[in-house]
Amino acid sequence: MEGVTVTARRSLEQRFFAAGSLVVVDRNDIEQMGAFSVADVLRQLPGVQVTPSGDGSVEIRMRGMDRGATQLLVDGQRVGSKRSQLPIDQLPPELIERIEVVRAPTAEFSGATGGTINIVLRQATVKRETVLRLTDNHVWGRNAGQAFFSRTGPIGATPAQAGDESDAAHSPPWSYFVAASATGLLLGSDTHRSTQRAGAEVAQSDTSARYRRNDYALVPRVSGRLSAEDQLTLRATFSRGEFAGESVGVGSGDGTYALSSKEAHRYERRYLQAAADWTHRFAASKLETTLAASRASDTVDRDGTLVRAAGMAGAAAVTDSYSFLDDRREDLVSLSTKLTGTTSALLWSVGAQLEDRQLHVRTTASGDLQSNTALESGIRRAVLWGQNEWELPANTTLTLGLRGEQVTLHGGSSLVAGQRQWNILQPSLHTRTPLSDDLQWRANLARVTQLPRVWDLVDRTIPSQGSNSLSNPDTVGNPNLRPEVTWTLDTGFERRLAAGHMGLNVFVRRVSDALAPTLQLQGARWVEQRSNVGDAMVWGLEADARTGLGWLGLASDWTLSANASLLQSRMTSGRNEGQRIPGQARYIVTLSAARPMPRGGGWYGGATLSMTGPADQNVDPVLAGRSRAHAMLDVYVGQLVRGLGYWRLGIYNVGDARFRRDRVDASGPVPLLSTSSMQLTQRVYLTVGTQF
Numbered sequence: 001m002e003g004v005t006v007t008a009r010r011s012l013e014q015r016f017f018a019a020g021s022l023v024v025v026d027r028n029d030i031e032q033m034g035a036f037s038v039a040d041v042l043r044q045l046p047g048v049q050v051t052p053s054g055d056g057s058v059e060i061r062m063r064g065m066d067r068g069a070t071q072l073l074v075d076g077q078r079v080g081s082k083r084s085q086l087p088i089d090q091l092p093p094e095l096i097e098r099i100e101v102v103r104a105p106t107a108e109f110s111g112a113t114g115g116t117i118n119i120v121l122r123q124a125t126v127k128r129e130t131v132l133r134l135t136d137n138h139v140w141g142r143n144a145g146q147a148f149f150s151r152t153g154p155i156g157a158t159p160a161q162a163g164d165e166s167d168a169a170h171s172p173p174w175s176y177f178v179a180a181s182a183t184g185l186l187l188g189s190d191t192h193r194s195t196q197r198a199g200a201e202v203a204q205s206d207t208s209a210r211y212r213r214n215d216y217a218l219v220p221r222v223s224g225r226l227s228a229e230d231q232l233t234l235r236a237t238f239s240r241g242e243f244a245g246e247s248v249g250v251g252s253g254d255g256t257y258a259l260s261s262k263e264a265h266r267y268e269r270r271y272l273q274a275a276a277d278w279t280h281r282f283a284a285s286k287l288e289t290t291l292a293a294s295r296a297s298d299t300v301d302r303d304g305t306l307v308r309a310a311g312m313a314g315a316a317a318v319t320d321s322y323s324f325l326d327d328r329r330e331d332l333v334s335l336s337t338k339l340t341g342t343t344s345a346l347l348w349s350v351g352a353q354l355e356d357r358q359l360h361v362r363t364t365a366s367g368d369l370q371s372n373t374a375l376e377s378g379i380r381r382a383v384l385w386g387q388n389e390w391e392l393p394a395n396t397t398l399t400l401g402l403r404g405e406q407v408t409l410h411g412g413s414s415l416v417a418g419q420r421q422w423n424i425l426q427p428s429l430h431t432r433t434p435l436s437d438d439l440q441w442r443a444n445l446a447r448v449t450q451l452p453r454v455w456d457l458v459d460r461t462i463p464s465q466g467s468n469s470l471s472n473p474d475t476v477g478n479p480n481l482r483p484e485v486t487w488t489l490d491t492g493f494e495r496r497l498a499a500g501h502m503g504l505n506v507f508v509r510r511v512s513d514a515l516a517p518t519l520q521l522q523g524a525r526w527v528e529q530r531s532n533v534g535d536a537m538v539w540g541l542e543a544d545a546r547t548g549l550g551w552l553g554l555a556s557d558w559t560l561s562a563n564a565s566l567l568q569s570r571m572t573s574g575r576n577e578g579q580r581i582p583g584q585a586r587y588i589v590t591l592s593a594a595r596p597m598p599r600g601g602g603w604y605g606g607a608t609l610s611m612t613g614p615a616d617q618n619v620d621p622v623l624a625g626r627s628r629a630h631a632m633l634d635v636y637v638g639q640l641v642r643g644l645g646y647w648r649l650g651i652y653n654v655g656d657a658r659f660r661r662d663r664v665d666a667s668g669p670v671p672l673l674s675t676s677s678m679q680l681t682q683r684v685y686l687t688v689g690t691q692f
Helices: 002-017 027-033 038-042
Strands: 022-026 048-052 058-062 070-074 096-102 115-121 129-139 142-154 175-197 200-225 230-251 260-281 285-308 318-341 348-366 371-392 396-411 419-434 439-450 474-476 484-497 500-512 515-522 525-532 536-548 559-571 587-595 602-612 623-627 630-641 645-652 658-665 672-679 683-691
Touching (some): 027 096, 038 048, 038 058, 058 070, 058 115
Antiparallel strands (some): 022 096, 096 115, 129 142, 175 672, 200 230, 230 260, 285 318, 318 348, 348 371, 419 439, 439 484, 484 500, 500 536, 559 587, 587 602, 623 658
């Protein structure tokens, strides 16, 4: 248990003395969560809203803001949440060293108005450790297996083993880390959709989707010293994913929902990354340089049929067929460097980054939305940033930062016509004032420019799955999107406790040209398109705490973790003026009680309750909507048998939570209400494993 205490204290100190508002979740924290994937971990982080879908993907928001307002990093490198990237939502938690939640923009971590989530993968260490885990998950009456293996340790004999007493021999040896995983997942949903007019149901459909997903990953790393001043890390990630299944629906057969629908969905993903990290130590500073290259590719193949009622009574039903084939490839090369002072408690750092991203997409579709298009596009990003700390009276530390970016988008097809260039300047200011040894106050002010994602700029349409409706629209790109510019203010208190910590934070965002999804009827089909919907003010109150549960009479190793966010917003211009921004939950609350795995053997377990409040989905005065509140309960229990290994049984989504959404079309003489209710059912995991 001493190791757990030391590690927990280290993550607390990282948070307390960080240059910006930072929450760190380390390996021991993740173990206490009982998580089976990174998505389960993210759902328990302060201010993070994770919305799952039936196909296993998740939408990640911070502060309830738009999905694009959250920046996702792996080992400090920007990754997308689209399907062709590394599937961070399903990464095994054993691969994670720590997760950093950067809640306020800094010169180094900028470009996200909601916040930044940096997932740091395991590092090579000289400590020998082998981890083996086998898991069976049971969903929808079916089973799928998972396996994880990792090993870390020194390469060759350590100096003590070799008996070499020279100074060179005392330098740390080279070490390695390698992990391999095969993750089988059973996914799916049951969705009921209904259309009502004047309180009476006029159309309805029921859709059942069942999928199987298999992800395979190999993550090798080698690290060691080239000299007393130089250290080198070589790392790679190989990942492959397969996804297959079908969606079957039965409807009322009117103009809204087909009599029946069936769609086969197949998907393959491949991801390869290689990187080198070089660190050189000068007398008064440290230079860190990373060169990385990756290729992500994927293929989506959808084939479906819709059986519709004929327009005349007694006539035979009409069968429509459609197909959608989408091939994507994304090549990325990046070079980044950071120079940091090391001789003073007041830190300074400067950095630069060059990034070249090439996108290749070919889409073929038949049916109502026929298409045969190709996209060739490139994005070049050049970044220069710096920040410095000064000491002010009252022991206050002032950190000033400035980040400059030049982003160039050029297209090789009509889907991304011509060339666009954005020149961005993002200043930041942060203060930290100790009020006592265990209490401090923070404040952060910054200006952030969020660029549209290239996929949202592509002028193409992706058809809905099954019957197109107000609650199940197509998705179309918007080449006319403008950047979203935001002024951010964060301020709050942090306090260290005898067995944990607590924090209270207030944030305010003044957003210009806010990006959000809109709905409109084009011909006979509903389409969703991201647009600049106007200006907005977003604000909220966040609280988080972690403490022991000895006051309840439990053992000293029991812990309680809690976080809550009260979120509010108001559109100050645009068609939706006076309303909340679309998709922002009114509140997010997570409560977790856990006893960690005892090193000497014995029982352990925990439970997590996550509650997400209702969220308005208003588009304009005519089209309105709301996602209803929902709650999810996860529990797990296990036992460590000393000298052998451990077992763990986990049940996720115990209450069988439903995700409900209502939409209202008031354009006609009588408002039309469309509702959808998606059920994901429980997930049961049984795990056995060992570590030595």
